[in-house]
Amino acid sequence: MWTSLQKLFQKHVSERSVAALHWMSDGCTLIVLSQDKLSLRCTFRRSLMFQNNDWLRPLQKLLAELPPVQQMTVTLAPEFYQLVQLDKPEVPENELKAALRWQLKDLVSFEPGDMQFDYIDLPGAHQQQSRLQVVVSSQRMLRPLVHCLHSARVPVKTILPEEWVLKNLLPAQTQPVLLLSQRVGQDLSIMILRAGRVCFSRRVRGLPSPEQLSLDSLHQGYLDALSLEVQRSVDYFEGQLKQAPVRQLVLAINTALQADIAGFFRQLGFAEVQQLQFSQWLPELDLQQQAQFATSLAAALEYESTAEQEVGYENAS
Template sequence: MWASLQQAFKKQPVQRAVAALHWQPDKCRALVLTNAKGSLECTFQVTVPVSENFTSVVQQLVAQMPAAQDVVLVLSPEYYQLVQVDKPQIPEAELKAALRWQLKELVSIEPDDMQLDYMDLPNAHQQQAPRIQAIACSKGFLQQLMAALHRAKLPVRTIVPEEWALRSLLPPQAPSTLILSHRAGQELAMMIVRGSQVCFSRRIRGLAQLEQLSLDVLQQGYLDTLGLEVQRSVDYFEGQLKQAPVKQLLLALDTELQDEIASFFRQLGFAQVETLDLTSWLTDGNPTQQAEFALPLAAAMEQLSATQQQEAGVEN
């Protein structure tokens, strides 16, 4: 999988660097990913504490971080809310304005303070109403953070939620893949991706402290519960949504027990189970430490890929 992902970037002949910031309530993890003539390399990694003084935090980053042509911002779930709703049958230009009132009763952010975006979801059949996954974030929070980044002359090209970032760790033509990811303090996230499209996502409660659990504790019902929740979601995706079967499972977990968890899923019948292996790009650190930078790495890859496609379009 990882070799074919590397191959996807070989066509970009010029050097380009992308900085990715993973903004969390207590810390910001940042890295710079450089594509030098088709060879991807992570040239910088840092973690800085986050405070209410965003300007001070950004200044700490800029003082350490090398220059980059683009910056992408990844937000942790504390800063946004995701919901799935029917897509309003109105012109695209009017959709976000309509969503503000459609989401009024579904999220805790006031309509006047909502910054919205959305992603189309696959339909089960032609008669089904189109569905979208909508994201709502506080406009006031974003304005404050973006102002600090702008003052530091960091050119933010895109902002993505955690759930939409990890898809870029898969090759563009990958079959339906279920990704299980986790970072300390968060509920375990599950997402099904086909190609570059997020087809399904949810959070699994009860495993917020996964990184602290021993194998003995995991085997006392936690793994069985996790396996049941995963199988239910796969059955819903393939049966109710009538989507192509899930072909592989990718674990991106911040625990030293990834191999044991992978073995558990193989015993459940998942034929293709892979654990996160980012050593091609993040040469320092063990798999647990690599998992901490998986989200900014994925976001940086997506930005590099988008730039590559834009430049290819200009050349053609």
């Protein structure tokens, strides 16, 4: 997971190929991006649904179809981890994880001996104490999945939460960008990114899942509730963290009404509102189908250079 795993099997490939597995409670998506000279393309994609947590044999069969890759990233859906923001303990770096484990035992539902966790630094005003975003998961939950991948000789590089890979769907920019994302069956995610880093993130409960949205529901409370949560996040980022104003918003909501949502935020005064699309890598799919592979694609892009991502998004726009 957050501790890099030793390469389990070295495969010889003629081009750089990286795989990404998005692991969810009811299924998974798997994608491979391959780079040959200056061309970056999707060479393999699959989606798989599970029933009654019976995932082992279907996953084994899927992995048997996987072409040779140099490394894989596994991304966990939110149901498998908890995110916590806290002040960074004032201890030497080599004692930080021990100090965090002591703090986390009262903040998350995992037992201390079962916790697998890592952290990233969050921006703040110079006079404020440094803060961390910590992601915590269960070793007992991860172990069978890692064992399955190990047995299939898949070269796993790392395991990450969704929030830490979605930043790869946007080119790094000096000004903050707010990313709204939501897939079917999940809570809405609000993230603020800058210079390729996660500066702020939170999940919003209580809003309808994308498949429940209709044009009437948009204008009968959904958009008002959504804009309120966005404004709260922006106010905290700009006011409490004393960061630059947020003027750009990007949507990755799995609904055919995404254009209507974009128009609403333009009317609210955002200077630039975009709908995220992945046509460069998944040209044969419509926007809603592309959204199914968004997290897998973001994780695969973890290993591409910033320049390559920027070229890709220029071509997709």
